[in-house]
Every structure is written in C-alpha cells, then in structure tokens.
Amino acid sequence: MVVLDYPAWLRIEHWVNVLFVTLLIRSGIEIVATHPKLYRGNDSRPGAEWARFTRKTMPTDKLYDTLDEEESYSSLVSLPGHKNLGMGRHWHFVTVIGWILVGIAYYILLFATGQWHRYVPYSWSIFAEAWNDILTYLSFKLPPLLPGEPLDAIQKLTYAGVIFLLAPFQIFTGAAQSPAVEAHFPWYVRLWGGRQTARSLHFFGLLGFVGFIAVHLTMIGLWGWPQLNALMIFGQARHLGWALAASLAIVAAIVVVHIAATVWSLKSPRSVQRALGFVINHGRLVALRPMVSRQRYPQSALSPEHRVNGKPPDSDDYKVMAVHHFVDWTLHVGGLVEHPMTLTLADLRALGDKQTQRVLHNCVQGWSSVGEWGGVPLRQLLELVKPLPQARHICFLTMQDAGRDEPSAEGAGQFYEVLDMSLARHPQCLLAYEMNGAPLPIEHGAPLRLRIENQVGFKMAKWISRIEFISDYHAIGQGMGGWREDNVYYDKDVEV
Amino acid sequence: MTATDTRRPEITVLTDEQKSRALEEVRRRAGTCSSCGGEQFIVGDALYLGFLFVSENLDAYMVALTCANPECPAPRRGIRLPASQFL
Numbered sequence: 001m002v003v004l005d006y007p008a009w010l011r012i013e014h015w016v017n018v019l020f021v022t023l024l025i026r027s028g029i030e031i032v033a034t035h036p037k038l039y040r041g042n043d044s045r046p047g048a049e050w051a052r053f054t055r056k057t058m059p060t061d062k063l064y065d066t067l068d069e070e071e072s073y074s075s076l077v078s079l080p081g082h083k084n085l086g087m088g089r090h091w092h093f094v095t096v097i098g099w100i101l102v103g104i105a106y107y108i109l110l111f112a113t114g115q116w117h118r119y120v121p122y123s124w125s126i127f128a129e130a131w132n133d134i135l136t137y138l139s140f141k142l143p144p145l146l147p148g149e150p151l152d153a154i155q156k157l158t159y160a161g162v163i164f165l166l167a168p169f170q171i172f173t174g175a176a177q178s179p180a181v182e183a184h185f186p187w188y189v190r191l192w193g194g195r196q197t198a199r200s201l202h203f204f205g206l207l208g209f210v211g212f213i214a215v216h217l218t219m220i221g222l223w224g225w226p227q228l229n230a231l232m233i234f235g236q237a238r239h240l241g242w243a244l245a246a247s248l249a250i251v252a253a254i255v256v257v258h259i260a261a262t263v264w265s266l267k268s269p270r271s272v273q274r275a276l277g278f279v280i281n282h283g284r285l286v287a288l289r290p291m292v293s294r295q296r297y298p299q300s301a302l303s304p305e306h307r308v309n310g311k312p313p314d315s316d317d318y319k320v321m322a323v324h325h326f327v328d329w330t331l332h333v334g335g336l337v338e339h340p341m342t343l344t345l346a347d348l349r350a351l352g353d354k355q356t357q358r359v360l361h362n363c364v365q366g367w368s369s370v371g372e373w374g375g376v377p378l379r380q381l382l383e384l385v386k387p388l389p390q391a392r393h394i395c396f397l398t399m400q401d402a403g404r405d406e407p408s409a410e411g412a413g414q415f416y417e418v419l420d421m422s423l424a425r426h427p428q429c430l431l432a433y434e435m436n437g438a439p440l441p442i443e444h445g446a447p448l449r450l451r452i453e454n455q456v457g458f459k460m461a462k463w464i465s466r467i468e469f470i471s472d473y474h475a476i477g478q479g480m481g482g483w484r485e486d487n488v489y490y491d492k493d494v495e496v
Numbered sequence: 497m498t499a500t501d502t503r504r505p506e507i508t509v510l511t512d513e514q515k516s517r518a519l520e521e522v523r524r525r526a527g528t529c530s531s532c533g534g535e536q537f538i539v540g541d542a543l544y545l546g547f548l549f550v551s552e553n554l555d556a557y558m559v560a561l562t563c564a565n566p567e568c569p570a571p572r573r574g575i576r577l578p579a580s581q582f583l
Binding site: 061062063311312314316319320321322323324325326327328404405406407438439441442443446 | 504
C-alpha cells in the first residue's frame with residue numbers, strides 16, 4: 001500500500017504550478033482584453049458575441065477596426081496590462097511551455113510512485129460521499145477524510161477533475177486556437193465546435209482555474225493553513241510557525257515574480273520580446289512550422305461579415321488608384337532575384353489560373369472568420385522572378401502608413417511584414433486579389449494582400465505595393481521582422 | 497476575364513446627369529490635369545471616402561476623372577467632392 005504522503009517532487013511541483021497557473025491567468029486576461037468579446041462557431045460577426053467585457057460602442061458610419069475595440073486592463077488582473085497583447089502572448093506561451101513540461105513530469109511521477117491513488121477514485125460511491133461532503137461544508141462543518149487518504153471525497157474528485165480534466169482541457173482548447181493546427185487539422189477545430197467556441201471554452205477553463213484557486217484557498221483556511229502548508233512545504237505537519245512564515249514567503253516570492261514580469265514588460269518590452277521569443281520560437285518552429293494548410297471549407301461556411309484589423313491607406317494617390325479600379329497600381333518585385341519585375345493587376349490576373357481557397361482566418365487578437373480568397377500562388381511568382389540562393393526571407397511592403405492611417409496603432413511608419421522563404425512555397429500561400437468571388441475590398445487590402453494560412457492574420461500584409469527578396473531583415477525597420485514585431489512586440493513567427 | 501470581374505464593390509456608378517454635375521464642379525474649380533495641364537476630363541465612377549478613410553468627411557467622394565488629352569502620360573485623376581455637389 002502506497003503511503004499518500006507529500007514527497008519532495010509533489011511539493012515542488014505544487015508551488016511551481018501556483019506560479020505558472022497564475023502567470024497563465026493574468027497573461028490570458030491580457031489576450032482576452034485585445035478582443036474582449038466571445039462568440040460561438042467560427043465567426044466573430046459584430047453583434048453576435050454571447051459575452052463582452054467592454055463598454056465601447058463602435059461607429060456605424062465610419063470604418064472601425066478591431067484595434068479600436070481593444071481594451072486596456074489593469075496590471076492587477078492582466079500581464080502586463082495596459083493593452084500589451086505582444087507581451088501577454090510572450091508570457092502566455094513561454095509559461096505554457098513550462099507548464100506542460102512540469103505537467104508531464106507530474107503525471108509521470110504520479111503514476112511511477114503510486115501517488116495517483118490520492119486522486120483517482122476507486123468506486124462510484126465516491127460521488128455520493130462527495131455530495132454528503134458538500135452538505136457538510138454547507139452546514140459549516142468539516143467532513144471526514146477518506147480512510148487512509150489525505151483528502152475527503154469532494155476534494156479528491158475536485159483535484160482529479162483539475163489535474164486530469166481541466167488542465168488537459170485548457171491545453172487542447174488552446175491548441176484549437178493555433179492557426180497552424182487549425183490549418184493542418186481542420187477536423188480538430190470542428191471537434192470543438194469551431195474556433196470561437198474553442199476560445200469560449202478556453203475562457204471557461206480560465207474561470208474554472210480561478211474558481212478552483214478561490215475554493216482551494218478557502219479550504220486550506222478552513223482545514224488549517226499552518227498544518228496544510230507544513231505538509232506542502234516540509235512534507236510533515238510540524239514546525240507550524242515556520243510553515244506559516246514559509247508559506248507567506250513563498251506567496252510573496254510568487255507575487256514578486258509577477259511584479260517583476262509586469263515591470264520588465266512595461267519598461268523594456270523589447271528585451272522581453274527577445275528573451276521569451278527565443279524560447280518560444282524554437283519550440284514553435286519545431287512543433288508547428290511543418291504544419292501546412294490543407295483547408296477546404298464549404299461555401300456554406302463563409303462568414304457573413306469579416307472583421308478588419310488595420311485601416312486603408314489614407315492618401316490621395318491610393319484613393320485615385322482605387323476609383324480607377326487600380327489600373328495604375330503596380331507591384332514591384334525585386335531584391336535578391338534573377339529577374340526583378342513590375343506587374344500590374346492585369347498582369348497578375350494573367351499569370352495563370354486563379355487559385356481559390358476557403359479558409360479560416362485567425363486574427364492575433366483572437367477573432368476569426370471563414371473567407372474565400374482568390375489570386376496567384378506565391379510559388380508561381382517565385383518561379384518567374386527566381387530568387388537567388390541567398391534569399392532567405394520575403395519582405396512585403398505596403399501602402400499603409402500606420403501613423404497616418406491607424407490612430408489606434410501604437411507606432412508609425414510604413415507597414416511591412418517579413419515572411420520566411422520556407423513558407424512561400426506552401427500550397428495555400430497566396431497573393432490574393434479577390435475575396436468571396438469579388439475584387440478584394442479596400443478594407444481587406446485592395447488591390448493585393450498576402451494569404452498564408454498557417455499564420456496569424458497580421459503577417460498577411462494588405463495593400464501591398466512592393467515585394468523584396470532579402471537575406472536578412474535586421475536592417476529593416478527596427479529589425480524584428482515586421483511592423484507589428486517592431487512596434488507592438490509581436491513574435492515574427494506566428495503559428496500560434 | 498470579364499469586365500464585371502474587376503469592378504470594385506465600393507464603387508458607385510454615376511448616371512450621365514451626375515457626371516455632368518461633377519464635370520461642372522471641375523470646371524467651376526478650374527481643374528487642370530497635374531500631369532499635362534489639360535482642362536478636358538471624362539468623368540468615371542465615384543468612390544465613397546467618408547466611410548473607409550480616417551481623414552475624410554462623412555459626405556466625401558472621390559470622383560474618377562480621366563484626362564481627355566490622348567498624349568497625357570498619367571491621365572487617371574480624381575476630384576474630391578461632397579455628395580451634395582454631384583449626387
């Protein structure tokens with residue numbers, strides 16, 4: 001018979017989990033703040049949300065975009081707070097990597113040492129016992145522990161639910177929000193009822209953890225904070241005074257980590273982007289980069305309305321081109337290529353058979369839509385211009401000036417994005433000039449935008465005017481691989 | 497490829513009367529082609545600017561003008577007009 005005590009690994013994992021789960025909750029709230037509305041299915045049609053955490057109302061007579069809808073939450077609840085999606089994503093993803101690794105180690109040790117007996121129920125009768133325990137708690141009494149076990153029935157069921165159901169549920173619903181996973185395994189998104197349903201369920205999971213923590217702390221208070229903390233710190237119910245002090249010191253240390261992460265993110269976001277991005281990118285490129293999009297959504301799945309992130313170029317040159325159906329627009333393709341060229345919209349249309357793809361669009365903010373895009377596969381352009389061997393990236397330069405066109409953007413200058421060459425030959429990497437069977441609308445990037453379906457939306461530059469093949473992107477802009485990466489600290493590779 | 501395939505969804509097609517009113521406004525403003533100096537234009541479609549562009553007034557349109565000078569190196573132009581002046 002295994003003694004269900006408190007071995008050192010279990011105690012260490014407990015406290016590491018406290019840190020990770022609280023970091024995940026705060027950074028998760030930061031991510032929610034960027035599009036504080038929840039939907040069902042795959043669409044994020046304005047007005048279709050079933051929950052909203054914002055009082056903002058949007059104009060009906062002027063184009064607004066999802067940057068206008070962002071909320072700025074306090075650092076008390078979000079990491080780092082104050083409308084910092086880039087930082088929130090870095091903290092969420094780096095923490096989830098640590099959390100998963102710790103979780104795997106926990107599962108292995110749990111079953112290798114027999115400690116799983118403390119969580120896994122032996123008989124159905126535990127449900128009746130758990131109900132009795134609830135009634136006992138409601139009468140302000142403490143129920144009996146299970147014979148030979150450290151927990152009562154409701155505690156055992158609750159821990160089992162959190163460890164074996166809620167934690168994997170959060171990981172699986174999180175994965176269902178990765179554009180790479182969605183693009184490669186469209187059935188997986190359907191399994192959850194759609195991208196937005198997965199996001200909503202993920203939010204419920206967050207609430208589940210918040211509720212669990214609140215009840216857990218209450219229980220510890222009821223059963224005896226010093227005794228239980230002594231068990232979780234020293235492994236035995238002794239030195240209760242020291243246990244109380246140590247528990248407060250550990251909680252204080254966790255709070256200090258949160259404060260440090262918040263201050264670091266607000267004061268020096270670039271170094272956070274570089275340091276955490278280094279960890280995240282390696283994992284992401286190995287696990288998610290190989291996932292090639294193979295989406296074929298049916299016509300019936302098309303979203304009735306596709307939200308907009310980014311506003312059109314507010315220049316007379318652009319408007320005059322637009323009113324003339326972009327006849328005078330040209331695309332310059334150059335840099336490290338054998339055959340630089342300049343193409344008109346008519347040239348692009350004549351390049352070959354139009355490719356269309358009905359796919360799920362994932363905005364970095366969390367909203368999504370299904371759209372049909374038509375245009376020229378980027379690989380076809382590559383065959384024409386013939387990139388030189390040293391070309392490792394493609395820079396898409398646009399007609400948008402963020403400072404002029406986007407009052408809600410944090411930054412200024414010409415919008416650009418850099419794509420790795422390895423993505424350019426993906427079958428659904430498209431230079432799109434059509435959307436839903438009509439010319440690409442102005443708000444969606446007319447006359448030409450990029451589609452790369454295993455990435456988040458901001459990589460798909462709109463209003464493109466120039467494509468440059470380059471060996472290195474560090475001398476462009478602030479050197480981070482795109483306007484969003486430069487100015488709002490997003491990650492360059494965004495398979496999630 | 498048909499002509500309708502390339503028509504933009506945001507474009508407002510003008511009637512002859514609306515085009516005449518727009519042309520009157522061009523003449524009233526003594527508009528000339530900034531490329532060749534030509535004074536004759538053909539009026540095309542209109543694009544509603546008020547909704548799409550941050551800086552535009554809510555009633556603003558861009559009306560397509562094409563310089564009538566066949567030698568003009570850049571004949572496609574436009575004039576910004578409020579709806580009340582041509583619609």
